[in-house]
Amino acid sequence: MKDLNEEQQERAAGLKGLGCSRKRVEDARFTQGKGNYVDDIKMPGMLHGDFVRSPYAHARVKSINTDAAMALDGVVAVLTAKDLEPLSLHWMPTLAGDKQMVLADGKVLFQGQEVAFVVARDRFIAADAVELVEVEYEELPVIVNPFEALQSDVVLREDLAGQTEGAHGPRKHHNHIFTWEVGEKDATEQVLGDAEVVAEETVYYHRTHPCPLETCGAVASMDKVNGKLTVWGTFQAPHVVRTVASLLSGIEEHNIRVVSPDIGGGFGNKVGVYPGYVCAIVASIVTGVPVKWIEDRMENLMSTAFARDYWMTGKISATKEGKITGLHCHVTADHGAFDACADPTKFPAGFMNICTGSYDIPTAYLAVDGVYTNKAPGGVSYRCSFRVTEAAYFIERMIEVLAIELNMDAAELRRINFIKKEQFPYQSALGWEYDSGDYHTAWDKALKAVDYEGLRKEQADRVEAFKRGETRKLMGVGLSFFTEIVGAGPVKNCDILGMGMFDSCEIRIHPTGSAIARLGTISQGQGHATTFAQILASEIGISADSITIEEGDTDTAPYGLGTYGSRSTPVAGAATALAGRKIRAKAQMIAAYLLEVHDNDLEWDVDRFVVKGAPERFKTMKEIAYAAYNQAIPGVEPGLEAVSYYDPPNMTYPFGAYVCVMDIDVDTGVQEIRKFYALDDCGTRINPMIIEGQVHGGLTEALAVALGQEIAYDDMGNVKTGTFMDFFLPTAWEVPNYITDHTVTPSPHHPIGAKGVGESPHVGGVPCFSNAVNDAFRAFGLRHTHMPHDHWRIWQTANRLGLHD
Numbered sequence: 155m156k157d158l159n160e161e162q163q164e165r166a167a168g169l170k171g172l173g174c175s176r177k178r179v180e181d182a183r184f185t186q187g188k189g190n191y192v193d194d195i196k197m198p199g200m201l202h203g204d205f206v207r208s209p210y211a212h213a214r215v216k217s218i219n220t221d222a223a224m225a226l227d228g229v230v231a232v233l234t235a236k237d238l239e240p241l242s243l244h245w246m247p248t249l250a251g252d253k254q255m256v257l258a259d260g261k262v263l264f265q266g267q268e269v270a271f272v273v274a275r276d277r278f279i280a281a282d283a284v285e286l287v288e289v290e291y292e293e294l295p296v297i298v299n300p301f302e303a304l305q306s307d308v309v310l311r312e313d314l315a316g317q318t319e320g321a322h323g324p325r326k327h328h329n330h331i332f333t334w335e336v337g338e339k340d341a342t343e344q345v346l347g348d349a350e351v352v353a354e355e356t357v358y359y360h361r362t363h364p365c366p367l368e369t370c371g372a373v374a375s376m377d378k379v380n381g382k383l384t385v386w387g388t389f390q391a392p393h394v395v396r397t398v399a400s401l402l403s404g405i406e407e408h409n410i411r412v413v414s415p416d417i418g419g420g421f422g423n424k425v426g427v428y429p430g431y432v433c434a435i436v437a438s439i440v441t442g443v444p445v446k447w448i449e450d451r452m453e454n455l456m457s458t459a460f461a462r463d464y465w466m467t468g469k470i471s472a473t474k475e476g477k478i479t480g481l482h483c484h485v486t487a488d489h490g491a492f493d494a495c496a497d498p499t500k501f502p503a504g505f506m507n508i509c510t511g512s513y514d515i516p517t518a519y520l521a522v523d524g525v526y527t528n529k530a531p532g533g534v535s536y537r538c539s540f541r542v543t544e545a546a547y548f549i550e551r552m553i554e555v556l557a558i559e560l561n562m563d564a565a566e567l568r569r570i571n572f573i574k575k576e577q578f579p580y581q582s583a584l585g586w587e588y589d590s591g592d593y594h595t596a597w598d599k600a601l602k603a604v605d606y607e608g609l610r611k612e613q614a615d616r617v618e619a620f621k622r623g624e625t626r627k628l629m630g631v632g633l634s635f636f637t638e639i640v641g642a643g644p645v646k647n648c649d650i651l652g653m654g655m656f657d658s659c660e661i662r663i664h665p666t667g668s669a670i671a672r673l674g675t676i677s678q679g680q681g682h683a684t685t686f687a688q689i690l691a692s693e694i695g696i697s698a699d700s701i702t703i704e705e706g707d708t709d710t711a712p713y714g715l716g717t718y719g720s721r722s723t724p725v726a727g728a729a730t731a732l733a734g735r736k737i738r739a740k741a742q743m744i745a746a747y748l749l750e751v752h753d754n755d756l757e758w759d760v761d762r763f764v765v766k767g768a769p770e771r772f773k774t775m776k777e778i779a780y781a782a783y784n785q786a787i788p789g790v791e792p793g794l795e796a797v798s799y800y801d802p803p804n805m806t807y808p809f810g811a812y813v814c815v816m817d818i819d820v821d822t823g824v825q826e827i828r829k830f831y832a833l834d835d836c837g838t839r840i841n842p843m844i845i846e847g848q849v850h851g852g853l854t855e856a857l858a859v860a861l862g863q864e865i866a867y868d869d870m871g872n873v874k875t876g877t878f879m880d881f882f883l884p885t886a887w888e889v890p891n892y893i894t895d896h897t898v899t900p901s902p903h904h905p906i907g908a909k910g911v912g913e914s915p916h917v918g919g920v921p922c923f924s925n926a927v928n929d930a931f932r933a934f935g936l937r938h939t940h941m942p943h944d945h946w947r948i949w950q951t952a953n954r955l956g957l958h959d
């Protein structure tokens with residue numbers, strides 16, 4: 155607000171627009187138990203579904219006997235693959251060009267796989283009936299290790315036997331899905347071969363799960379009289395669900411209404427399409443009454459979209475002075491039983507090719523091999539669905555390993571190699587055009603804020619004290635500098651199932667000067683109802699408090715691709731600003747008529763059009779809105795509405811600098827986070843308070859993943875972490891007091907300069923926590939130890955290094 159005078163500033167502040175830490179409007183209902191989640195939807199005569207799930211990770215299904223279950227009072231139907239087959243719904247297409255069983259067809263491929271769907275009068279009868287379904291299994295050899303899968307004679311996907319071409323090119327083996335290559339292989343190998351220094355490491359980013367508070371679920375209601383199907387569900391992309399449902403069921407798209415009501419956290423877990431949705435829909439079509447399906451916690455952890463499971467082998471080369479010359483990365487990606495990743499079609503490993511990170515690396519090569527195993531499918535989710543978390547973890551570990559190889563300070567190594575401010579827009583070796591950045595400024599600010607030199611000095615003293623036997627605690631300084639890539643589109647290279655990744659906003663100004671705007675995205679807790687109103691407030695001069703934001707109902711919202719990959723602000727946020735500008739353009743014509751001047755004689759002033767040079771002559775947006783509906787204006791249609799579909803020219807590239815100071819008790823393996831500093835640059839900031847909340851949330855999920863959270867399997871393919879007894883979900887007890895900070899480097903192509911932020915803290919946080927653990931042991935010869943760094947594993951690391959002797 156720098157060019158505004160005091161009076162204008164006051165008016166601008168009243169709008170609660172860009173930059174205002176406006177309180178979240180949705181919290182009034184969330185904090186008073188008035189949210190409306192899928193499970194809150196209750197309809198007359200509604201039936202309840204529940205799944206029979208496989209106890210085995212790999213088995214032939216010899217027979218299914220549903221007689222006893224059907225005989226139970228209150229059971230209406232038991233669906234198996236045989237019932238779905240005539241409808242061609244026993245398998246469904248996945249978002250990655252593969253197909254997935256809706257219900258077990260001949261065999262099961264992971265523990266917890268859906269085998270039969272029981273529909274009953276209530277949830278409890280359904281659960282009892284599940285126990286009565288008799289399934290005869292014949293166990294088959296189980297493969298949970300992707301490297302073993304590529305050697306094994308065991309064919310996991312018999313349906314693909316003999317198929318040498320997959321959705322993403324040739325398959326090398328019957329358990330192989332795809333190979334995805336980016337960059338220059340020969341040139342990179344040449345650079346690595348000639349290099350003065352090469353560091354090599356394999357880093358495993360374990361399988362984990364976002365575990366949102368609300369599990370997945372749906373209520374389907376087929377109105378046979380009107381031919382209309384309504385589905386309420388936990389959908390991060392409701393329009394996509396509508397289109398897919400129409401294509402699969404043959405019901406015309408206008409006869410399907412998909413609604414995402416309040417969602418209790420998404421984190422990518424609710425992007426995919428699950429058998430439960432399909433079964434609820436089929437059951438409602440068959441029975442003619444509404445059918446509800448809600449997953450329990452174990453089902454959520456065992457069978458819905460997991461995250462990661464990436465084995466990444468890297469080689470990074472540099473000169474003796476530390477200038478990086480090349481990067482080579484090979485990934486073995488464990489996709490589980492079906493390839494159900496929700497990546498844009500052309501990116502089978504998401505945006506993993508952002509793995510050159512924030513560094514000016516001239517030559518690079520990436521190859522990813524996707525592999526089938528006997529684990530749950532899904533691999534998209536968790537605060538960077540598109541594999542940017544994996545990429546950031548990989549490069550930030552490689553930098554640390556290279557620093558060890560060079561015997562150099564890791565902060566300095568980063569500084570030497572950062573892409574410089576004047577290099578933006580920057581073309582990366584693996585094909586991205588970074589829109590804007592100022593990494594050196596952010597890094598210097600972060601290091602100064604934590605007194606980096608002081609920390610290193612203290613750490614060195616601690617090591618000496620430890621060696622003298624005066625303390626049993628080591629100190630780790632975790633660093634990370636990340637670059638995110640968010641906001642898919644552009645349509646020309648990003649689509650999901652052929653649908654281009656644009657987004658949309660439709661605005662309607664009411665005669666009295668308040669408004670409703672509808673978007674193609676859907677909040678799962680991010681606060682869109684608060685922030686998108688702020689964008690509009692600044693664009694059209696109507697207070698955010700007078701603007702309703704609505705999302706998630708396909709009957710009313712304009713078509714959009716949904717919310718994940720931090721795309722809402724970069725894409726729908728841009729559409730919102732541009733729709734606002736269309737409103738303003740029409741408002742200007744109306745104002746010109748009312749003030750009897752030419753359009754060009756007006757200028758915009760916060761919330762009104764003013765006649766240039768005659769500030770006392772103006773029309774406020776409120777007056778203009780009234781006139782738009784109530785006054786005949788020659789050559790101008792009545793009403794004040796606009797719609798904008800936005801295809802972004804590029805993604806946005808938020809970045810950040812994080813530092814974690816950790817103390818580790820060598821004898822117990824217990825770590826304590828003394829300090830966590832997070833500087834985020836997401837371009838123009840819409841709502842600083844919401845951003846801070848996003849950062850706190852993302853960091854806490856990063857802490858979880860780095861320090862203990864895991865979906866672990868035993869050799870038999872049993873999920874060992876299917877409950878909160880053994881799946882780590884941090885509470886206030888484990889969470890430190892985060893220090894947040896920022897710089898502002900606007901996106902040059904976004905209408906208001908904003909970049910996404912929701913995923914950033916996770917992307918940057920995981921390597922930061924992990925680097926802190928690794929760094930604590932650097933002085934004792936540790937190069938790399940795998941996550942999750944729970945107390946037991948930290949203790950083992952200390953033990954391996956001889957620190958208990």
Ligand code: PCD
Nearest residue numbers: 420421422536537539679685719722723840841910911912
């Ligand atoms: N610059 C800026 C940016 C942003 N913002 C804000 O913040 C938020 C966020 O954003 P973004 O970044 O754009 O994002 P989105 O799209 O909206 O969202 C998404 C994300 O988000 C996050 N966060 C969150 N939060 C909550 N609460 N919940 C949830 O669920 C969640 N999730 C997570 C995830 S995972 Mo994926 O799906 O995996 O892909 S992706 C993701 C919003 O409200 C907005 O507006 C601001 O203010 N400013």
Ligand SMILES: [Cu+]
Nearest residue numbers: 538540542719
């Ligand atoms: Cu992402």
